[in-house]
Amino acid sequence: MNAKTAFDLIFRNARTRTAANPVDIGVTGGRIAAIEPRLACEAAEIDVGGRLALPGFVDTHIHLDKACLLGRCGHDHGSVAEAIAAVAAMKRDFTVEDIYARGARVIERAIVHGTTRMRTHVEIDPRIGLRGFEAVKALKRAYTWALDLSICVFPQEGLTNDPGAEELLIAALRDGGDAIGGCPYMDTDPNAHLEKIFGLAQEFDVDIDLHLDFDLDPSWWHLEEVCRQTERRNYQGRVAIGHATKLSALPPDRLKAAAARLAGSGVAVTVLPATDLYLMGRDATHNAPRGLTVAHKLVESGVLCSVATNNVLNPFTPFGDASLLRMANFYANVAHAGVSEFDACLDLVTELPARLMNLRDYGIAPGNPADLIILDTDSGANAIAELPDMLMGFKNGRQVFERRKPTLFRPQA
Numbered sequence: 481m482n483a484k485t486a487f488d489l490i491f492r493n494a495r496t497r498t499a500a501n502p503v504d505i506g507v508t509g510g511r512i513a514a515i516e517p518r519l520a521c522e523a524a525e526i527d528v529g530g531r532l533a534l535p536g537f538v539d540t541h542i543h544l545d546k547a548c549l550l551g552r553c554g555h556d557h558g559s560v561a562e563a564i565a566a567v568a569a570m571k572r573d574f575t576v577e578d579i580y581a582r583g584a585r586v587i588e589r590a591i592v593h594g595t596t597r598m599r600t601h602v603e604i605d606p607r608i609g610l611r612g613f614e615a616v617k618a619l620k621r622a623y624t625w626a627l628d629l630s631i632c633v634f635p636q637e638g639l640t641n642d643p644g645a646e647e648l649l650i651a652a653l654r655d656g657g658d659a660i661g662g663c664p665y666m667d668t669d670p671n672a673h674l675e676k677i678f679g680l681a682q683e684f685d686v687d688i689d690l691h692l693d694f695d696l697d698p699s700w701w702h703l704e705e706v707c708r709q710t711e712r713r714n715y716q717g718r719v720a721i722g723h724a725t726k727l728s729a730l731p732p733d734r735l736k737a738a739a740a741r742l743a744g745s746g747v748a749v750t751v752l753p754a755t756d757l758y759l760m761g762r763d764a765t766h767n768a769p770r771g772l773t774v775a776h777k778l779v780e781s782g783v784l785c786s787v788a789t790n791n792v793l794n795p796f797t798p799f800g801d802a803s804l805l806r807m808a809n810f811y812a813n814v815a816h817a818g819v820s821e822f823d824a825c826l827d828l829v830t831e832l833p834a835r836l837m838n839l840r841d842y843g844i845a846p847g848n849p850a851d852l853i854i855l856d857t858d859s860g861a862n863a864i865a866e867l868p869d870m871l872m873g874f875k876n877g878r879q880v881f882e883r884r885k886p887t888l889f890r891p892q893a
């Protein structure tokens with residue numbers, strides 16, 4: 481028994497992924513202060529009843545600025561280029577208020593689905609200017625009570641081919657951009673695009689999170705150039721690539737070599753199942769390929785990976801509820817994950833994305849912010865298998881949502 485009585489709040493009887501038996505989690509000043517089987521203290525208590533506590537989900541790749549566009553365009557496109565063109569046509573009319581309202585809708589769904597940290601990719605170019613950036617900065621401020629939002633600014637429609645884009649990117653990096661992205665396949669000069677993005681990243685000392693490839697032809701790619709730049713600039717551990725669908729088209733020996741290259745240069749991979757599955761394999765009349773890179777296998781080869789949301793209710797992905805648990809379950813299903821791999825699938829939306837974002841204070845451990853969500857299940861593997869209800873969530877020790885269990889109304893006997 482612990483004699484301390486200095487906690488503001490104690491979670492009683494919580495199952496964590498690391499402790500063999502349920503523990504109590506004591507919170508002081510918004511931070512986790514102790515994790516022990518039975519904390520003796522008079523503080524306010526929440527009885528978790530042996531349910532699973534997680535440190536919240538981490539979404540490394542979500543486009544808030546172009547979310548919730550269903551109904552504004554016909555959804556008759558099928559390729560990534562058509563989706564980019566459809567949004568390019570619409571975004572001239574986006575206002576800060578409009579972007580804020582659509583982003584807030586997605587953020588609030590993410591919060592009630594247990595996300596506590598998020599990196600959002602914001603388009604910066606002469607068509608949208610800094611309106612998306614301003615709206616997302618306002619969202620970041622408005623939702624600090626529930627979620628840490630990191631802003632990754634990027635030129636979706638190319639950089640060297642888009643006069644004015646670079647100046648706007650620099651303005652955003654001067655004014656609160658937390659990371660920089662890129663999309664070399666949209667540029668007429670992909671290598672020059674990467675050179676500029678890496679140069680800006682170094683100049684502003686920010687991490688890099690790129691959109692890399694969106695097809696299933698592994699006979700050419702920009703992956704090697706990304707690894708080369710990462711090593712040349714000593715940026716190991718600070719670079720991620722999103723989608724990387726070409727990796728799904730590699731036979732095992734080539735995949736192994738690519739994994740070794742990525743692991744060796746410290747380049748992480750984010751798989752976006754909803755979009756990758758929706759946009760890939762469109763040319764096939766039957767036996768369509770999935771186009772989904774198998775992240776948990778790359779992890780076994782030493783590559784840091786995450787699974788994330790990407791797009792919600794827009795031409796890239798006309799689906800979405802911003803639930804990372806649902807995404808991890810979806811990923812596990814499509815990626816043929818075995819039951820013994822379900823825990824590794826949960827890692828892809830928790831510990832590993834936290835590492836990808838270089839978050840140093842994530843996890844249920846003393847000293848870290850008391851960011852906790854309670855799931856109506858008893859283990860990480862069962863969270864993936866069952867898609868349990870998320871019953872409550874806390875940010876810095878303060879409750880941010882509650883979900884009541886459904887009530888069955890049985891007929892009277």
Ligand SMILES: Nc1ccnc(=O)[nH]1
Nearest residue numbers: 543560663691791796
């Ligand atoms: N280049 C992109 C690929 C997929 N989704 C996006 O939003 N952007």
